[in-house]
Amino acid sequence: QVHLVESGGGLVQPGGSLNLSCAASGSTLDQNAIGWFRQAPGKERELVSCITRRGGSTYYADSVKGRATIAKDHAKNAGYLQINSLEPEDTGVYFCAFDSTSLHGCYSTARHYDYWGQGTQVTVSS
Numbered sequence: 001q002v003h004l005v006e007s008g009g010g011l012v013q014p015g016g017s018l019n020l021s022c023a024a025s026g027s028t029l030d031q032n033a034i035g036w037f038r039q040a041p042g043k044e045r046e047l048v049s050c051i052t053r054r055g056g057s058t059y060y061a062d063s064v065k066g067r068a069t070i071a072k073d074h075a076k077n078a079g080y081l082q083i084n085s086l087e088p089e090d091t092g093v094y095f096c097a098f099d100s101t102s103l104h105g106c107y108s109t110a111r112h113y114d115y116w117g118q119g120t121q122v123t124v125s126s
Contacts, residue, residue: 001026002024002025002026002027002098002100002114002115003024003025003026004022004023004024004096004097004098004115004116004117005022005023005117005118006020006021006022006094006095006096006117006118006119006120007020007021007023007120008020008021008120009094009120009121009122010121010122010123011123011125012086012122012123012124013086013124013125013126014086014087014088014124014125014126015085015086016086016124017082017083017084017085017086018081018082018083018084018086018090018122019080019081019082020036020080020081020082020094020096020120020122021078021079021080022034022036022078022079022080022081022096022117023076023077023078024077024078024079024098025077027098027100027115028074028077029053029072029073029074029077029078029079030053030054030074031053031100032053032098032099032100032115033050033051033052033053033098033099033102033105033106033107034050034051034070034072034079034096034097034098034099034106035047035049035050035096035097035098035099035106035107035108035112035113036048036049036050036070036079036081036094036095036096036097037094037095037096037097037110038090038092038093038094038095038122039092039093039095039119040089040091040092041092043092045095045110046061047059047061047107047108047109047110048060048061048063048064048068048081048083048094049061049064049068049070049081050070050099050106050107050108051070051071051072051079051106052102052104052105052106053102053103053104055071055072055074057105057106058070058106059106059108061108063089063090064083064090067083067084067085067086068081068082068083068084069081069082070082079096081094081096086124087124088124088125089124090122090124091122091123091124091125092121092122093119093120093121093122094119094120094121094122095116095117095118095119096116096117097110097113097114097115097116097117098113098114098115098116099112099113099114100114100115101114
């Protein structure tokens with residue numbers, strides 16, 4: 001059974017940085033594309049960033065483009081998301097998710113992802 005656990009959330013001041021981790025068990029990173037989603041209060045879950053199975057391609061939402069970096073460490077079987085220059089609009093619950101069926105791409109819609117972590121709260125506020 002695939003199990004994903006996010007960590008690294010918390011309260012961060014505007015302008016600060018966020019470093020999230022996604023530890024995986026039950027499946028290896030080279031078998032999955034990874035997506036990072038966030039859900040703000042009262043809003044739908046949206047993709048922030050994703051990375052393909054082999055890590056050769058990445059995607060960033062316009063809201064974080066230029067501020068975010070997604071990565072995966074196959075040796076540690078973990079995924080990472082860093083966001084700099086945080087804004088209050090970055091507040092939300094952040095989820096990592098695995099897509100075990102897409103061979104070459106990564107997708108922005110949640111329905112493509114098979115496995116989800118429980119989420120970690122990120123609050124950007126002074």
